[in-house]
């Protein structure tokens with residue numbers, strides 16, 4: 001049984017050690033394809049793999065066609081928009097994610113990016129504090145809940161909107177539920193995005209929504225670039241010189257956004273989940289899910305049902 005870890009953005013070595021232990025204890029073989037630069041390398045590496053662990057690596061029909069022996073692909077992380085689920089099902093490949101395993105890392109980065117923005121990108125001028133500010137969490141999943149927990153430590157007033165999450169879950173975390181995205185953006189000084197990239201959310205963070213935010217507003221994106229309507233956000237930032245955007249996912253129009261120096265920042269490479277802890281948690285969970293699927297048929301975390 002051959003398990004391939006194919007990561008264009010590699011895990012920490014300590015996570016690979018942990019993955020190897022799980023794989024070898026099960027009597028399987030581990031293969032590594034890290035920092036690949038060409039899809040062809042993935043197509044070749046996957047040819048004799050029975051199971052595949054990826055991060056944001058694209059697993060499309062071509063990859064699945066090349067993976068003649070593949071039984072299971074696990075996205076070591078939360079968002080699985082990089083996997084063509086229909087193609088996986090058509091190829092009789094089970095697709096899974098590892099929900100919650102890297103969420104604290106992403107949440108810590110979201111708060112870190114907020115501090116950076118309100119302290120004027122650390123340029124030495126007088127900024128503001130997070131304490132007492134209204135934070136809007138857009139989607140109250142695993143990352144959103146961790147953001148709420150940390151933000152409360154900063155003394156922020158925390159609100160959340162999530163069409164799929166009951167109010168009492170938010171209330172238990174002492175978060176004020178609001179019942180529309182419009183209300184969240186109207187209410188909050190800072191909005192932190194934690195929505196997945198789906199057909200429903202693509203381009204949904206648009207001018208109509210963001211323009212409702214109060215003066216001096218800050219939008220923080222540690223979710224996906226696809227959810228932003230970039231042309232509309234660009235136009236709005238041109239009109240509203242108070243509006244700030246910090247993102248862990250570089251926009252397609254990064255060059256255009258750079259005109260807003262001091263109000264715009266993008267990490268060069270998505271690094272929300274790039275911690276040893278998150279790599280260990282998500283990587284080892286992925287390896288264990290593969291072993292449990294192959295040995296016992298456990299499909300608990302399957303996302304292409």
Ligand code: 3PG
Nearest residue numbers: 055056077078079102273
């Ligand atoms: C996720 O969906 O789990 C995060 O966006 C992390 O993605 P990454 O593994 O590509 O860093």
